[in-house]
Amino acid sequence: MFGGGGGLDPRKMEQMMDQMGIDMDELDAEEVIIRTADRELVFESPDVTKMDARGQETYQVIGSPNERERGAGGDEAGGASAGGFDEEDVELVATRTGAGEDAAREALEATDGDLAAAVARLE
Incomplete structure (x- = not known):
């Protein structure tokens, strides 16, 4: 330190x-x-x-x-997808867990967009 x-x-x-x-x-x-x-x-x-x-x-x-x-990869509201989540967040959860994008999006929806909780849900 x-x-x-x-x-x-x-x-x-x-x-x-x-x-x-x-x-x-x-x-x-x-x-x-x-x-x-x-x-x-x-x-x-x-x-x-x-x-x-x-x-x-x-x-x-x-x-x-x-x-x-x-906002890369989406609309002007910060890149949010139709589900209200950033496409980069969906990709991150999918990549981190090996799940498909649909499953990653569902996990994000179920956890109100909490990335760590969505990853934990899919692991």
Whole structure:
């Protein structure tokens, strides 16, 4: 976390963080999506750390994102398919689970568009 090789003892670092009221947890994230006005950064299987410093939560995402344009492959409402889901989301669920696009779309509909839940439903 604080690299450099100077070598602070991990126990000592943990004690210092406890004294300052800082708590860190690793999250078991499957995917993180950062949306801007014109594109999305999709991190698959990222390392995510949540740090709580006296009530202020900060998240650190480590990984290499795939970049995609928002609205690519669909209508002007953000690329939504007839079912109301982004075609890229349907493709992602289908690719991730090996299911067909119809099954992926049904899983997304059943989970109100929750990608992780749709993948879990099909696995």
